[in-house]
Amino acid sequence: MGFAASVPGPHLPVQEVAQWEPVLPGLIILLPLLGFVVNGVLALRSAARSSAALRSGTEWDPFAGPARPRTHTLPTWVGPGVMFVAFVLALWNFAGMYGAELHDPVVVRYWTWIVTGNLQIDAAIQLDQLSMIMMLVVTGVGFLIHVFSVGYMKDDTGYPRYFAYLNLFVFFMLVLVMGAGYAMMFIGWEGVGLCSYLLIGYWFTDREKSDAGKKAFIVNRIGDLGFLLAMFLLFQAFGTLDFGPVFEGAEGRLAAGGATVTAITLLLMLGAAGKSAQVPLHVWLPDAMAGPTPVSALIHAATMVTAGVYMVARSSVLYALAPTSQAVVAGVGVLTALLAATIALQQHDIKKVLAYSTVSQLGFMFLGAGVGAFTAAIFHLMTHAFFKALLFLGAGAVIHAMHHALHRADSHEDAQDMRNMGGLKDRMRITWVVMWVATLAIAGIWPLAGFFSKDEIIWYTAAWAGAPSNPFGTLYTVYWLVALVTAMLTAFYMTRLMVMTFHGESRVERNARPHLHEAPRVMWVPLAILAVLSVFGGWVNVPEPLAESFLGLFGALPMSEWLHHWLEPVTHDAAAIQTAALGEPAYGAPLVGGGEFAWALASTLAAAVVVLAALRALGGRKYVAAARDTAAPGGLRGILANKWYFDEVFDAGIVRPVLAASRWCWKVVDAVLIDGFVNFVGNFTRLAGWTVSLFQTGQANTYAFVLTLGVLLVLGAAVFL
Amino acid sequence: MTDFIASIPALYEDWVLHALLWLPVAGLFHVMAAAEDRAKHIAFSWSGTVFVLSLGLWWSFDPGGGGFAMQSSTPWIESWGVSYALGLDGISVFMVMLTTLTTPIAILGSFEYIKTRRKAFYALMLLLQTGVVGVFLATDIFLFYVFFELTLIPMYFIVGIWGGERRIYAAVKFFLYTAVGSLLMLVAILYIYFSSGSGSFSYEAFLGADLTMREQLWLFAAFALAFGIKVPIFPLHTWLPDAHVEAPTPGSVILASLLLKMGTYGFLRFLLPFFPGAAQHPTVVAVMLVLGVAGIIYAAWVAAVQPDAKKLVAYTSVAHMGFVVIGVFALTVNGLQGGLVVMISHGISTGALFLLLGMMYERRHTRRIEDFGGIGRVAPFFATAFVITALASIGLPGTSGFIGEFLALIGTFETHAVTAIIAATGVIFAAYYMLPMVQRVLFNKLDKPENRTFADLSRRECVVLGPLVALMIWIGVHPAPFLRRMEPSVQVVLERVEEARTVLFDGASDPGAGLAPRPAGEEE
Amino acid sequence: MLAYALLLSAALFVIGTLGVIVRRNAIIIFLSIELQLNAVNLAFVALSRYTGIEGQLFVFFVMTVAAAEAAVGLAIIISIFRHYKTVNVDRFNLLKW
Amino acid sequence: MLLDYTSSFHYVMALLPEVVLSCWGMVILIMGVVRKDGGGRGQETGWMAVAGLALAAVANGWLYSGVAEDGASAMIAVDRFRLFANWIFILAAALSIVISLAYVTRQKLQAGEYYSLILFATVGMMVMASARDLMVIFLGLELMSIGVYALVGFNRRDRRSAEAGLKYFLLGAFATGFLLFGIALIYGAAGSTNIQMIASAIGAGTTANQLLVPGIALLAIGFGFKVAAVPFHMWTPDVYEGAPTPVTAFMAAAVKAAAFVAFLRVFVVGLEGVYGQWWPILYWLAAITMVVGNVVALAQSNVKRMLAYSSIAHGGYLLVALVAGNDTAVASLLFYLLVYTIMTIAAFAVVVTVGGQSEGNSRIEDYAGLGWRRPVLGVFMTVFLLSLAGFPGTAGFIAKYQLLLGAAEARLWWLSVVLVLTTVVSYWYYLRVAWYMWMKEGDDTAAAIASSADPPFATHAVLVLSAGLIILGGIFPETVLDLAYGSVEGLRLLVAGASQALVP
Amino acid sequence: MTEILFVLFAVVALGGAFGVVLSRTPVASLLFMVATLASVAGIYVLFEAHFLAAIQVLVYAGAIMVLFLFVIMLLNLGHDYRADLKYGLWSLLALVVAGLTAGVLGQAFWGASDTGFRGDGAAVAAALDAAVREQGAAGVIAEPLFTDYVVAFELMGLLLLVAIVAAVVLAKPKT
Secondary structure, eight states, rough: OOOOOOOOOOOEESSSSSSOSSSSHHHHHHHHHHHHHHHHHHOOOOOOOHHHHHHTTTTOOTTTSSSSSSSHHHHHHHHHHHHHHHHHHHHHHHHHHHHHHHOOOOOEEEEEEEOOSOOOEEEEEESSHHHHHHHHHHHHHHHHHHHHHHHTTTTTHHHHHHHHHHHHHHHHHHHHBBBBBBHHHHHHHHHHHHHHHHHSSSSTSHHHHHHHHHHHHHHHHHHHHHHHHHHHHHHHHHHBBHHHHHHHHHHSSSSSOHHHHHHHHHHHHHHHHHHHOOGGGHHHHHHHGOOOHHHHHIIIIIIIGGGHHHHHHHHHHHHHHHHHHHHHHHHHHHHHHHHHHHHTTTBBBHHHHHHHHHHHHHHHHHHHHHEEEEEEHHHHHHHHHHHHHHHHHHHHHHHHHHHHHHTTTTTOOOBGGGGOOGGGGTHHHHHHHHHHHHHHHHHOOOSHHHHHHHHHHHHHHHHTTOOOOOTTTTHHHHHHHHHHHHHHHHHHHHHHHHHHHHSSOSOOOGGGGGGOOOOHHHHHHHHHHHHHHHGGGGGGGOOOHHSGGGGGGGGGGGOOOOHHHHHHHHHHHHHHHHHHOSOOOHHHHHHHSSSHHHHHHHHHHHHHHHHHHHHHHHHTTTOOOGGGGGOOOHHHHHHTTTTGGHHHHIIIIIIIIHHHHHHHHIIIIIIIHHHHHHHHHHHHHHHHHHHHHOOOOSSSHHHHHHHHHHHHHHHHHHHHO | OOHHHHHHHHHHHHHHHHHHHHHHHHHHHHHHHHHSHHHHHHHHHHHEEEEHHHHHHHHOOOTTTTTTEEEEEEEGGGGGGGGEEEEEEEHHHHHHHHHHHHHHHHHHHHHTTTOOOOHHHHHHHHHHHHHHHHOOOOOOOHHHHHHHHHTHHHHHHHHHOOTTTTHHHHHHHHHHHHHHHHHHHHHHHHHHHHOOOOOOOOOHHHHHHOOOOHHHHHHHHHHHHHHHHTTTOOOGOOOHHHHHHHHHHHHHHHHIIIHHHHHHHHHIIIIIHHHHHTOOOOHHHHHHHHHHHHHHHHHHHHHHSSSSSHHHHHHHHHHHHHHHHHHHTTSSHHHHHHHHHHHHHHHHHHHHHHHHHHHHHHHHOOOOOGOOHHHHHHHHHHHHHHHHHHHTTTTHHHSSHHHHHHHHHHHHHHOOOOHHHHHHTTHHHHHHHHHHHHHHHHOOOOOOOGGOOOOOOOOHHHHHHHHHHHHHOOOOOOOOOHOOOOOOHHHHHHHHHHHIIIIIISSOSOGGGOOOHHHHHHHH | HHHHHHHHHHHHHHHHHHHHHBBBBBHHHHHHHHHHHHHHHHHHHHHHHHOOOOHHHHHHHHHHHHHHHHHHHHHHHHHHHHHHOOOGGGGSSSOOO | OOOOOSSSHHHHTTTHHHHHHHHHHHHHHHHHHOOOOOTHHHHHHHHHHHHHHHHHHHHHHHHHHOOOOOTTTTOOOSSHHHHHHHHHHHHHHHHHHHHHHHHHHTTOOOHHHHHHHHHHHHHHHHHHHHHHHHHHHHHHHHHHHHHHHHHHHHOOOOOOHHHHHHHHHHHHHHHHHHHHHHHHHHHHHHSOHHHHHHHHHHHHHHHHHHHHHHHHHHHHHHHHHHHTTTTTTHHHHHHHSSHHHHHHHIIIIIHHHHHHHHHHHHIIIIIIGGGGHHHHHHHHHHHHHHHHHHHHHHHHBOOOOOOHHHHHHHHHHHHHHHHHHHHHHHHHHHHHHHHHHHHHHHHHHHHHHTTTTOOOOOOOOTTTHHHSSHHHHHHHHHHOOOOOTTTSSSHHHHHEEEEEEEEHTTTOHHHHHHHHHHHHHHHHHHHHHHHHHHHHHOHHHHHHHHHOOOOOOHHHHHHHHHHHHHHHHHHOOEEEEEEHHHHEEEEETHHHHHHHOOOO | OOOHHHHHHHHHHHHHHHHHHOOOOHHHHHHHHHHHHHHHHHHHHHHHHHHHHIIIIIIIIIIIHHHHHHHHHHHTTTTTSSSOOOOOOHHHHHHHHHHHHHHHHHHHHHTOOSTTTOHHHHHHHHHHHHHHHHHHHHHHHHHHTTTTHHHHHHHHHHHHHHHHHHHHHHHHHOO
16 A cells, blocks of 8 residues: 555546637636735734734824825725726626527536535536626626725725725625536525625624624524525435536426425525525615625625525526425515515615615515516616615715715714705715616616616516416416505605705705715716616616617617527526416516506606605605604604514514523523533432441441341341342 | 655555554653753644654545555453554544644643643643544554543543633543443443454454344443543533633643544444444434434524633534534435534634634633623734634535535435434524624724733744634635545445344344344454 | 251340440450350351261360450450540540541 | 372471461561660561561462462362462562551551561461361451451550551451351351362252351351441441551451452352352442442542542452452452552552651641642552542553453443442542642642651652552553463362262 | 250350340359350250360350450459440340341241251261260360361461460550
8 A cells, every 4th residue: 555646636627518618717706816815914914003003002093104004005906906807807708608609508617625425516617698697797896896995995994804805705706606506606605695794894893783794694594594405405306416417407306396396496595585685584684784885785785685586596497396486486575575665765874775775676586586587587686786786886975975074073973864964966966966867777767777677577477477377376466566566665765865865955964064075086987887887787688579669769779688588598498397387478467458568668657757756745845864853753654664673573583582592501401400410410429428428427336237237138138039 | 765765655654653642652751851841842842743744644544445544453462352453544534633733733822821830731731642542543442442531531630730710620520421421331342342252352343243233222322322421412511611611722622622523433433333223223313313403503502692702612512513413323424424524624613713712811811702892903813813713613615614514414414304404503503602702702892901902813823723724724615635535434334334224124034133243354 | 956056056146246236335245246156156066966076176266266356355445445444335436437 | 399288298388478477477576576676677677577578479479380289178279369369468468568667667666566467467368368168268367357456456556546446356356256157057058168068069969058048148248348348348447547557558458358369269169059149149249339338438538538438349349250250250350459459558658658647647638739749649649549440541440341341241231330330430539639639739738748748768669669560550461461360270170170079 | 855954055045145235234244144155065065065065164254254354354344334235226226137137047047957957967976976985075176176177276376376466565555
């Protein structure tokens, strides 16, 4: 026996399908990791300096000197830089894939990750149309947000740490969307959860903020449990967790509508609900607004929270096989959309409104994914990434301005409370404009991005409700109606936000008002780009009838059904299964009766009406600044202001009981029962010893007596037994 | 010359196991002979040398067919059939390497912590290392038992002399608790010895013992008690928090990283192969799984409400070892391999956690979580290491903890889905106990003036933690080399269980006949 | 006859035992022990009629031993009397528990 | 050389160690009288006694190495069992004398009488080991007992010593009565007191069972007293506590060993045929002894008294070997006794050293911090305690393991379980001494005690030797183990021959 | 005749024994003991053990008991009238235990009759009587004492030596 080389080394990258050669796909993932490492080292160096100062009783201000220290200048280039290169690479690959008209996913294997007797998981990435879209969104929007952050976080002492976390987040997000199997996806899944945790609690010395991070992580883990269990079931059913074999074998191995596939999809749904903040696991997302605003834009609006939608879309084949799960997904989605929208009506924190708006929009995406409109869901995911990122960044610009102004005025007013704002439009023109663009987009006003995507989801809901053999037809109709109402609510609360923030009289602290100013260029340029995307982003997936109609200016606008075709290879299996099971969807929408065009027209008009009505109704209202606003709303408004009491119910129903049970386990079971028993055995033995030793009276008579007693016993036993 | 170089591998394989086992004893004498001040350096050098030596195992160990490699056997007490027999297989190789790694790290980590009676301390540490390595290397049951018990004494003194306030209570509790189990196991060992009729205490001879189901169940109970206390399995765990809280840092590290592993190692090495029938008896499996799951959930809950950071981590050990228990008794290859990885991972991450807590204690002389807060601001390197370790401990993908728990759970799911589902909630509860501690120690306001002078990691402490953190991530990212090395041995265990299934459960005409002797026993 | 002798021997033996238990005077306790030895001697003698001369021989040995014990025992009693000024065994309880 | 007892010279040869030792004892006695002790003189007398023991050991070795016997019905057995046991007694006596040297001088005891009594008691033990006749066993027992009675009460200045002497004497004599009654009944039942004759009578079925059965019970009681089996153990703690510590050591090791050896020969050899009659008695005695001995030891705060209870517990372990009764168990009894002798005397040597002038410092608190103040004493005491507890790495473990092996071979599972569980109990009180020594700092009194606890050279030598032997025996026990196994051969062979010869 | 004498001696012996245990003064106990010893000597005679009967009276009742008396007198305990008998529950317990022990022994001995006990008891007795006639009462005992039991005999010598040494050591006054 020598130095055996029987253990094979890591696999060289192996490419399974050679129809198209991806360009350095691994580098797309690695670049953000590289950024993380560089920024992380810088962060540690700067933290070391500041902590050394702290220990000696002073504070280290990195911005005090004439020039910023290198630890605070390098990240400016490294952070967005790696994102930019990654985005370019992603674009390059997109172009390649576009040209190759790829049908099957390209899987690139790097090394064997886990290998046991009957399980092999490779560190592999999968490139297909869906992951490509996600990569573009993640790197593209991510890049813009990085750039915005340069301005937003400029004066934060933890600047390098911030970029390290942000880069790490993008790394995990890319792993999530590019992983070639559920296991890889899970790495990213938990990884982004970690980064979300770190970034929410970025200002970790603030108790509330770090609480929020913790809450996000734990709630996410509840969802992760579902994901984990789904993986176990998948492994049991398929013996692998790779996407390829699972989806190819799904129809053969799993009975359509059967318990297994339903269980798998419901468990996946649980995972998705955790990550995408669906009811009832949505409670973490509003709290997550504790993080820096660009983080909210990137993680809690544009990318991470949509991972659930991505996962459902990715598993479209499985969902198509499980109509019940689909109905559940759609139901959860629509319920979430409605509840979140109602809550958003009564929030005063600008970020909270956006957070609930995000939850609501994610609900729409789930609705889409649930009814089988996977493309529509992804489409909405994409457009939502644009306009919600824009909204958050815009809000960030507002908060940035407010914060500076209040800081200058030595005011302790809340910089995020809309009751302290008002009339900002005069001082923040650009922000005001782009925010309106985004608001109209999310409200679903033609021809902005949100109109096409949201519209499509609602329309598909109706269409599938009318599918001939859909067992849940009625339910779908209800979904559709709720979705409609929610869409109207969306328009309303967004208008409310705009009105309270930018219009009317200024309620800003008088001394602070002069200090309000527009965001620097590094911040508004990304806003502008996103605004453009919010306008035109929806044009990539316009059904032909619409594009040919008045809404597409009779084909004059560059609209196409491109996304639909692009995602065809990913979704057509699911579509085929679903159509086979439920029948063709009813292409005439209910109530409206007509086709896409009539419906679209009606919906955009309705949305516009709501926006205008809201403007009128709210525009004239006098708002009271937060400091003076003591009136606690009652009735339904109170319920909404208190977010339907979800947190309270969880607290009383789960958190406290578990805590109480934990205490009980510790103080009673552990200390009294188990340890008590153990100590009892010990003490009892010692006590017994002591008791027996009392017979040792020191008197010879006693000893003789005991001896005789023994004699009697032994003799008696011997003679009689 | 070239011949000599070519012969080095064979030479290495001939003596390496003996060297790993006895070099620490040599170090012990060296420490005893040295001056008080130099004791720590000497001890570190010896254990470091052992570690370097053990590194060769990574390349030279050949998993082969899953049997023992580098076996050697010398008669020791011939009249009893006891021999000094050592061997290494895919199960023990990582345990040995974990030992050789952890010991120097624990010693290095104790440089500042142990201020009094250093010679005695380091001598005991080295003795402990010999004991633990012996447990993992012995292929003779008598020899195993000797080492198994031998580890108690140094630990008893380490806890009792250098421990905290209630050190004596903790030390004695630890000692008696574990002794109860192991002595009953001794009786069981003798039973098998006479049942096998081979007049030998070798591992193979014991495998050849022909035991009926009834006998197997009794013996299983005795062995399971011994190992279950060591692990510790749920209701037998109360010695652990006390021992951990009172033990000095290096003691806790060794206790968590190595001594607990002796229990689960015993499961894999003895319990399953010796009593394959009992191990798959439905009632036994049910009991073990329930206890494993109970440990996971219960310990996580109890951990979550501990005010003492060290006690918290101690309870997490119980939870982690619960994963090993269910993985093992799932009797699937994934479960067993997962259990093994959890053992390795827990050894690394919990060891690191104890080192970190020790550093906290050295700086602040308190272990109460509420006495900290905002440490992240004053000690960024410390905080980074702490967070990474905590994440590895709660099984974040990309760290070693995930691989183990994932495999253990998936393996359990294959045969006992409900168990796995309940156990998987441990994933949530892990976050539930660990994150609040991280938050309350590292985050929140730096509002206690004493904490403002909390020093960051020194260079020595970086050297202590660096390898552990690196390993956590390495195993998390690329565990395949580990998994490949352990698989054949795990398969051997499983095959034995399978074999017994056909004999004892599936259509055996005479269940009383028991297990047929293994073919391995016939080969000579 | 043998049975009666043995019964008598047993009775004497048990009375001796009783004496050891209920008397406080060390000398009387010792005397009771002598009584027990005598009972044994009686048994030996009775049995010797049925098994041979050795029985009587043993009585001879036992008497010698009894004499030796008497010497040592009384010496011990004298020795302890010097410390306690009594031979009441109840007083000798420095050593207990 | 073959002993056939045709010449009375053969008797002398067969009893050579005993003869040597008896004569030497008289020489010591005269030495004591002639030289008048006091000063350092007593030490020389002591070393002389050790020399005599060495001579006896050599004589014993000569017998062991090749003397055979041909006298099935001889009263004296010349088998290796006896000779191995003799070595144990000699070793125990020698170690006890060595640790007595300083004590005797310090307490101004009469060295000549003291050492000669030890030697004579040793002769008694050797007789017990060699006797193949109940009467000779009885005489040996008395020889030993009378010597030890005197030794226990030897320190006339100490009332505790006197009290212990009286209690031991009264109860000892009392128990002797039972033993003697038992002998009488066995004699009546089997027609002989010769062990081989008894065995053959039982084999031939010519015993009177109505006498045999109570006879066996009474014999068990008589021996049970000497081995301090519960409930015949009541004297042990008091006597062990009160006796001069070296004498306690001697009693704990040698007296117990002698009683066990005789016990074993009578029961395992002589009464083998009625194993069914006596094993339940001993089984329960063993179980109760182990439990009570260990459990009550927990309650002790005096180290000497704790060791007394510990010796009761060890008696319980050894009874297990008797119950098992197979060759492994017999060998284990021998080996255990040897190891036990070393470790218990060594432990008492530490107690003697710590005890100081007044012998009063034997409370557990007096040991606080001793380990760090007197590392040599501490380390050695720890080794001895661990060995007494039966921990791996020490000879005590090997001995206990062999005992269990014997029990397991006899399939005495429950007794084995009791044995190991009570062993766990014993860990507590042994470790308690260790934790006082190492884990407590101790107050000024303890510090003063430690500073005066300077073992003299002889005691030091005993400690080093014992610790060395214990660890050596724990790691390389093979040689001595084989010797013990070898010593079992021949124990029963003659019985088989005798029964053939006797059956017409 | 033998039976009557046996009963007579037995009654006296038992009475004496009870007297030993129950007498209030040590001296009385001692005298009762002498009575018991004497009656036992009488029973020896009934069993044809004349030599032992003689020694019993001479050595035991004579020498040893006188030694006891000396000690009692030496320690001035002769008139120690304080009851050293334990009454009450203790004596009751002792009685019960002793009674039960006696019962067990009696139960065991009841069946030990002449016939069926180790073959023919009469033959052994006859052989013994013949030996006594031939060698004399002392000779019968002396012969095995110096042949088969010579070892025991020598041991007895040693035993007496030890007893002397022990007695001397212990009884020596404190210096």
